[in-house]
Amino acid sequence: xxxxxxxxxxxxxxxxxxxxxxxxxxxxxxxxxxxxxxxxxxxxxxxxxxxxxxxxxxxxxxxxxxx
Numbered sequence: 627x628x629x630x631x632x633x634x635x636x637x638x639x640x641x642x643x644x645x646x647x648x649x650x651x652x653x654x655x656x657x658x659x660x661x662x663x664x665x666x667x668x669x670x671x672x673x674x675x676x677x678x679x680x681x682x683x684x685x686x687x688x689x690x691x692x693x
Contacts, residue, residue: 640666658688 638658662684663677671678 652692654688654692655685656688658691659685662687 666680
């Protein structure tokens with residue numbers, strides 16, 4: 627059952643990232659933050675600090691890519 631939740635979260639994160647990226651350059655920051663938050667959460671086994679850190683890093687990367 628746990629694997630089903632992970633697959634659902636991955637799909638939801640992908641859909642949100644694609645939609646935000648399609649909206650424009652400012653949405654790249656939001657898409658990067660969403661993707662980074664997801665990766666940070668998974669990499670640190672659900673740690674809040676890892677999630678926030680990943681979101682910050684992803685937002686910065688998304689902002690730079692959107693320029």
